[in-house]
Amino acid sequence: MNTTGEECKIAQKTSGIRLLKDKMAGSVMLTFTLVSVLLVVLIGIGLMIKSMPILHEKSLWELLCTSKWKPMRGDFGFLPFILGSLWVTIIAIIWTLPVALFTAIFLTENSRTWVKKIVFPALDILAGLPSVVYGVWGILVIVPWISDWLAPHFVEYSTGYSTLAAGIVLGIMILPLLISLFVELFSSVPRELREASLSLGATRWQTTKYVLLKRTFPGIVASVTLAISRAMGETIAVLMVCGNIVQLPESLFDGCYPLPALIANNYGEMLSLPLYESALMLAALILFVVVFVFNIVSRLILRKLEQKLM
Amino acid sequence: MNIPLLNKKIKWYNRSDWNETELKKGFFRPDQKFCTDDSRRSNIVVEHLNVSIQENLILKDVSATIPDRKITCIIGPSGCGKSTLLKSLNRLLDYTEGVKVAGKVLVDGEELYAPGVEITHIRRKMGLFSQRPCPLPMSIYDNIAYGCRIHGIRNRKKLNMVVRHYLQAVGLWEEVKERLHTPAGRMSIGQQQRLCLARGLAVEPQFILADEATSALDPISSKTIEDLFLKLKEEYAIVLVTHTLRQALRIADYVIFMYMGEIIEAGSAEQIFKNPQKELTQKYLAGVFS
Numbered sequence: 001m002n003t004t005g006e007e008c009k010i011a012q013k014t015s016g017i018r019l020l021k022d023k024m025a026g027s028v029m030l031t032f033t034l035v036s037v038l039l040v041v042l043i044g045i046g047l048m049i050k051s052m053p054i055l056h057e058k059s060l061w062e063l064l065c066t067s068k069w070k071p072m073r074g075d076f077g078f079l080p081f082i083l084g085s086l087w088v089t090i091i092a093i094i095w096t097l098p099v100a101l102f103t104a105i106f107l108t109e110n111s112r113t114w115v116k117k118i119v120f121p122a123l124d125i126l127a128g129l130p131s132v133v134y135g136v137w138g139i140l141v142i143v144p145w146i147s148d149w150l151a152p153h154f155v156e157y158s159t160g161y162s163t164l165a166a167g168i169v170l171g172i173m174i175l176p177l178l179i180s181l182f183v184e185l186f187s188s189v190p191r192e193l194r195e196a197s198l199s200l201g202a203t204r205w206q207t208t209k210y211v212l213l214k215r216t217f218p219g220i221v222a223s224v225t226l227a228i229s230r231a232m233g234e235t236i237a238v239l240m241v242c243g244n245i246v247q248l249p250e251s252l253f254d255g256c257y258p259l260p261a262l263i264a265n266n267y268g269e270m271l272s273l274p275l276y277e278s279a280l281m282l283a284a285l286i287l288f289v290v291v292f293v294f295n296i297v298s299r300l301i302l303r304k305l306e307q308k309l310m
Numbered sequence: 311m312n313i314p315l316l317n318k319k320i321k322w323y324n325r326s327d328w329n330e331t332e333l334k335k336g337f338f339r340p341d342q343k344f345c346t347d348d349s350r351r352s353n354i355v356v357e358h359l360n361v362s363i364q365e366n367l368i369l370k371d372v373s374a375t376i377p378d379r380k381i382t383c384i385i386g387p388s389g390c391g392k393s394t395l396l397k398s399l400n401r402l403l404d405y406t407e408g409v410k411v412a413g414k415v416l417v418d419g420e421e422l423y424a425p426g427v428e429i430t431h432i433r434r435k436m437g438l439f440s441q442r443p444c445p446l447p448m449s450i451y452d453n454i455a456y457g458c459r460i461h462g463i464r465n466r467k468k469l470n471m472v473v474r475h476y477l478q479a480v481g482l483w484e485e486v487k488e489r490l491h492t493p494a495g496r497m498s499i500g501q502q503q504r505l506c507l508a509r510g511l512a513v514e515p516q517f518i519l520a521d522e523a524t525s526a527l528d529p530i531s532s533k534t535i536e537d538l539f540l541k542l543k544e545e546y547a548i549v550l551v552t553h554t555l556r557q558a559l560r561i562a563d564y565v566i567f568m569y570m571g572e573i574i575e576a577g578s579a580e581q582i583f584k585n586p587q588k589e590l591t592q593k594y595l596a597g598v599f600s
Binding site for chain 2: 112113190192193194195196197198199200201202203206210211214215308
């Protein structure tokens with residue numbers, strides 16, 4: 001009897017410690033989670049405070065919708081930069097989306113093991129390369145290709161440092177991300193679902209089109225959103241090939257000047273100019289807001305889609 | 311069975327009422343939409359089938375005949391190759407890595423594993439009915455219509471008739487007719503399983519391959535499915551892989567007993583259950599191993 005009583009006490013004691021540890025682990029995890037959420041809020045607030053001076057001087061409308069950029073004279077029009085960012089991102093997504101989609105379908109549905117063994121490491125390398133390397137490669141390959149081969153067919157003259165070059169390079173950078181997201185998505189579709197479709201006499205392509213893509217459509221939207229957010233903020237490689245010309249891009253072969261490039265090129269210089277720092281901070285804030293709004297909107301769309309399917 | 315025909319107005323016909331003249335007038339029969347040639351119907355014949363997956367021999371020299379318009383139950387302990395045999399009957403094994411198949415499977419006199427066989431039309435003859443229900447990610451209506459659409463029937467009126475016909479055939483119509491266009495995933499598991507059966511029947515198979523079709527269901531739903539099978543065997547050959555001996559006892563006409571990738575004994579249900587010849591079969595039926 002005695003021994004069992006002692007064992008009981010030990011058990012009680014250890015269970016006390018166990019519960020304490022459980023609670024502690026819970027609160028530590030909560031704290032860390034809150035810190036990361038807080039970071040987002042802090043960055044947002046910081047950017048807002050820093051960009052206040054210019055917002056006091058000029059109306060937001062004037063800043064966003066004019067295209068004159070003469071910091072010396074106090075003209076700050078962000079339109080060329082916003083449009084530049086948009087164009088580059090759109091071009092990148094337009095050409096990478098089908099490529100990534102078909103690659104991922106091939107890898108999950110049709111390919112043999114040895115193909116996967118070659119392709120996946122290659123994609124990992126592609127994803128792991130520093131963006132400067134992509135920039136240099138863009139300058140060495142894409143830019144001359146555009147100026148010598150492609151542009152003469154469409155416009156009189158182009159240096160090659162253009163919106164198109166930036167879009168292509170950016171696309172190559174987000175391609176591995178998109179492919180790996182898609183592959184994961186398609187692999188999550190249960191095998192029985194494909195078998196159900198195939199056993200009705202559907203071909204593999206019909207199965208892919210009507211079952212796989214339909215089932216994963218919300219996931220595809222989410223992946224593309226993630227890739228777009230990533231693409232919006234990509235700086236160095238784009239900056240190296242986009243031309244950095246402040247103008248409203250009229251054709252794909254014109255240079256452009258996306259927001260991140262503006263900040264990276266100018267921050268630290270000419271800060272003696274009044275309002276200049278504040279203007280750059282506003283550029284950062286615009287990026288922040290665009291990505292933020294984009295994420296929220298896509299999340300709403302996603303929820304609608306999932307309700308429709310499930 | 312009453313079959314409704316939606317031809318401008320909704321008319322009700324008995325199947326026996328359909329005669330040559332009406333068919334010539336162009337009435338659409340939801341169960342004869344692919345103009346299949348019934349005269350060529352025959353049993354599935356499996357001859358010396360060897361299947362290995364990643365160098366493991368799963369099926370060893372399996373030979374069997376699966377009779378038309380009967381329920382054939384494949385029984386045996388777990389991992390004895392029952393499901394593999396079932397899947398090799400409609401070549402779903404093609405998509406598994408490292409599968410090697412040797413031997414013959416003859417469906418209506420067509421060699422399944424011959425080179426250059428166009429597999430989709432043979433697969434259409436075999437409705438697969440899996441263990442867990444897996445409705446396609448679309449509405450109830452589209453689930454049934456899917457099979458017809460991929461085989462080229464897109465006429466809305468015809469599809470309406472097909473959907474109604476097959477939902478009635480599995481006894482789902484009254485339960486779901488108000489919500490045909492809601493996602494199929496919202497139905498109960500038992501309903502989903504019946505929907506999958508209806509989806510399979512809608513492409514007019516000759517054979518129904520069921521892989522433990524009732525093991526995920528509650529007793530009442532599985533009873534419904536069993537009753538359906540008993541009704542369906544008038545028109546289809548049903549191959550049922552099952553773990554529950556009692557189920558086999560209730561519905562089987564023929565029984566195939568497998569052990570370690572080999573067919574130990576095969577024959578009519580009566581013979582196997584009442585008078586098993588082999589020692590292994592006797593032991594299995596007595597519950598010595600399972």
